[in-house]
Amino acid sequence: MEQSATDLTAVLTGIVGEQLGGQEVDPDDDFYALGGDSLIALRVVSAVQERGIAMTLKDLLFHPTVRELAAHLATQAPAPAAAPAPAAERDALLDPSDRILVPVGVAAALPASALQVGIIYLCETSGDPELYHSIIGWETVAAFDERLFREALAELCDRHAALRTSFDLGTYSESVQLQWEKVEPPLTVERIGDDNPAKGHDNIRDWSREGLTLPIDWSRAPLFRCHVVAQPDSFHVAIASHHAIVDGWSYGRLIVDLLELYAAKLRGENAELPRPPATGEHDFIVAERELLASGEAADFWHGQADSEPLLFSRGQFHGAANAVAGVEFTVPGVVLDGMRATARDAGVSLKSLALAAHARALSAWTGRDDVVSGVVVNTRPERPGADLMVGLYLNTVPLRLTDLGAPLPELARRAHASERDGAPYRAFPLAQIESRLGRPPFDVTFNFMNFHVYEDLDGTQGLRTRDWWVKGKPSFPFRVDFEVDGAEAGSRVSVAYDPALLDEARVREYARHFEAALTAAGGTA
Template sequence: MADEPSAASTSTRFSPAEAVMAQVWEDVLGVDGVGLDDDFFACGGDSLLAITVVAEAGRRGLRIALPQLFEHPTVRGTCRASAHGGPDRPPARVDLLSPADRAKVPAHVQEVMPATRLQLGLIYESLMSAGAQYVCTAAHDIRKPLDEATLREALARVASRHEMLRVRFELGGFSEAVQIVEHGVEIPLTVADHSALDASALEKRTALVMKELGRPFDPETAPLVRFHAAATGAESYRLTYSFHHAVLDGWSAANLLHETVTVYAGLLDGDVPELARPLPYAEYVRLERAAARSEEAVRHFEAWARGEEHRPARAVPHPPRMTEFEARVSRADTETLFACAAARGLPVKSLLLTAHGAAVAAERGRPVVDVAMMMIGRPEQEGTDLTLGLFVNYLPIRLDLRGTTWAGAARRAFDAERELLPHRRFPYADALGIVGSRPFEVCFNYAHLRRNIQLVEAGVVARGQYSDLGVGIPVVVDVHNTGDGLAVRVSVDTSRHDAALGSRLLSRLLEGIRLMAGSPETECLPSTATVRRSSGERERAEK
């Protein structure tokens, strides 16, 4: 909630720090005339943009913590909070390896650091599925002529900047699993000419390319990315790539595309832009290890789980069979939803999370639902928004929809996320061990990949993309802000659930968004909240 100015704080004159902060907001949010008491979320901010604001403020000499921006979402409030203590100092830069492990590091490599807990989890599940899980593929249409030599040079330049494009994992040989950053790794690139194909044939060929690029990676061999470029005309080509999720998350994949296309275009035009330096990934490794030792985080999740049924985590002995259901939110509902969020000083994500919770509540027949939410753990340091790597985390969040309106439930969802923020880097596996598997049966993620949108708006990349990701969570709900609206995708593991579940969840989610946008002050749970799954569906879900 925005700070209410007191009688002693109604001045509209900016202090030097406040002037810098206001300019950061204007630059990041793309708005003009930010005032001292304007609400960050009413101006269009969200949790992803908040990380960018923190990083950009750090570049300009202002140290603020992400929770401070959520607690005091005004220029005045954030600057006052930071004056009483900025973000926690990064853990001391002691060697992340033991002396015995450091002695084993080969002389020819650039860096060796421990793997993060989530990286290890993804690699383990990937190996258990014979490599089927956590291989991501995407394709984008680039509005530039294809020149193979220039594209190879662009990839080499980008790879030289980012450790995760040259990393491999060593699962044995050290006292713990490590990631090894090599020097001079060449990014695999294959090239083809598809300019003679009609639209239907091009889509079929792209599907074959994605299947080929999506074959399993060996996590102990660098690099864990692959590229393919196919000319689709004299002035365009389709760039398809794949990567192991252990080295890149969605934000990082957007950064990779943005840098590759930007450098490529600069090389073609003879004017390559100078890019800022990314933060070393080791800084995040330090933060995750510190979070894993947090007694406060343990107490938070123990209190969260108290009184709830505990379902132990269990291995799934087969690769997932994911079926996807997709739709776009109508333009009218999208515009009304954004206006509703701005009017209440809430991020759009909170409104969407509430609609998601109502859909799950309708499915389960319970007004209080526990779900997993994707959190971003990037460090609050300069360059963090540019770094490639895996910074996401999956943590449980409780949505209480009882006795409130849609707007009231959205406020509760925002408060629940705010309470979770200090623990956003607590390892997923540790949280799973404390709270059990039930919250992790359904995951929600909201993405607004502005770097991709910037390329579209600049006319360099065509709107739309083709993507695929094999994951291990039975039901995944993704909502993407594509710049021209909201796209919803529900992915269901049909080896554990009926495919009809995905269709029902998608319909209920779209209806929840419509009600949230158009009738925010009406009762949150519609009568369909009492609808339960069939006994067969419940039995299948318990297996």
């Protein structure tokens, strides 16, 4: 049904306000300046589409105020109803000669994504079992009932196909991911009588250190494990999973779902969780293949990456780095609040402002006025419930900024514009960018993390969590993580680097420049 711009303004104001946590939204407020990010944007798009209104993520990126968006959408045709692809259609992505080889017990067989294949290749060639093998741990303050926890874990596996996925890299004409109908929940339990939480913490960390050294068998699902150390009044949990099946947001989604399922069982109730879309992985593979055939996408990223390497000369670095060393600093609340105010005034997201500060720090650190940094971006399909999906739905793409002596708000607007222009191509495989360039397109990466999915735990009845920790190793030689409102440590910056390529003093110099740029961005210098 066609709606006027006036009608749409009222509808969109309500949707945007709801998805931003109940904020009051003026029609001329910028969505991203109000705190919107890529995951919240997907929720807005989904909610609008469910009203029968044609809208894409690109529409919100280019028309970030309600008034602008309403005027634009009023000219669009109604959105067609989206029907989920049946299993036969999902399997049709495979060659017919491959489909007959799919074993009994597989619910769906799909080509592996380019990023999955690239990660697995790096892990196999590096021989490092810790590479892209992540563990998240925490303490749950509640009674531990092993039977109920196993039931919750089994329901979690039924709910998310990624937890039932294995890979076959040789049987078929291409690398394939197999989503099995059922898997045995990989739970081990250790019980100790000591009620000192520190003892439980030590035991779960001991398990994690041993677990990270175990090799991965890609051919056997599940590719994750769960360990519990149960004490009289609480229990510690660690979930170890490979990055080939789970990204950072997905990790949070899994933990929230698991604890919601378990808490409901403790209360003798059924958890009423919204269902994630059944065809999310299929939709992602289709979108990736379309982009692979796009010369426009290839040209865009080549233009972003085609600059001299920032840190390492050609041939100095290739393959997987051993980024085992790190430097950290906290971002005080007063600085973060100031950055939010600066971002609102500039009409950009907090991420864009932090990215501008990162580029300014790189310039001061290297003496370059033309820098390229890898930036981690969300690649989830634009469909209802995309934020509920569990899988590997991210990419790291090159972003180039020049004239870095400009004021930080102006740099942030340029960073936002570059991300906006690259959004239609965000799932274009990094390996293709590197192949055309003939070298890695960047040697520094920036990851802005605001995992507000964990806020869903605030409403979980019957348990609470504390003592969160995470361990993982990416393949990049110099990685900067900006974490907003973390579960334990608040807001902080973590820099992981390969000590064989960079010494600590040099890395600390970058950290000082970045801390100063963030302070300036927050108006507290």
